[in-house]
Amino acid sequence: MTGLTEYPDGATPLDPNELGGLKFKHITTREELDELEQANIESGLRWLARHKGDVLTDDFAINLHKHLFGDVWDWAGKFRRTGKNIGIDPVHIPVELRMLMDNARYWAKHQTYPASEAAVRFHHRLVQIHAFPNGNGRHSRIMADAILARVYKAEPIDWAGGHDLQKMNVRRAEYIAALKAADQGDFAPLMTFAAIDGDAQ
DSSP: OOBTTOOOTTOOOOOHHHHTTBSOTTOOBHHHHHHHHHHHHHHHHHHHHHOOSOSSSHHHHHHHHHHHHTTTBTTTTSOOOSOOSSSOOGGGHHHHHHHHHHHHHHHHHHTOSOHHHHHHHHHHHHHHHOOSSSOHHHHHHHHHHHHHHHTSOOOOOOOSTTSOTTSOSHHHHHHHHHHHHHHTTOOHHHHHHTTOOSOOO
């Protein structure tokens, strides 16, 4: 069994105050927490399926995070206030999130990128911003797929490839490495990871 303060590579550790936001105080292992979060995510996906509004707004991003994690964490849907091992300075989160939404809207209107590449680039930038204390990877992948479905009328990306991206395995290692390459401006590994054909600059 894995303790709550043990994280797979690339995960964002919670500080004690954030960990205190767990609504189920009897949970003591990572496995129990993963199970709870997965049930919450499935509930959030049902909410997403019913949602009819615009997905390219910061309000939608906030509400989606709340619906994906709000049954488990009291800070779900609230911007983080602390620095992490990844992510921008918390004070810049609202402005950078709004800028990302504006950029994504521009990409869609002007067909700047093919649909899947736009989704990958959006996902990467949302992970970089790291708006919330935790759940950013899962939230950003679901956001990207929502954009593909609602904005581009395209199929979702098979991010997991048959693996559990919450656990350390080859697929997760490839994912983390691809995100780090994209941090340096090289999106090709992330495009390959997402099984998208074509070159990404």
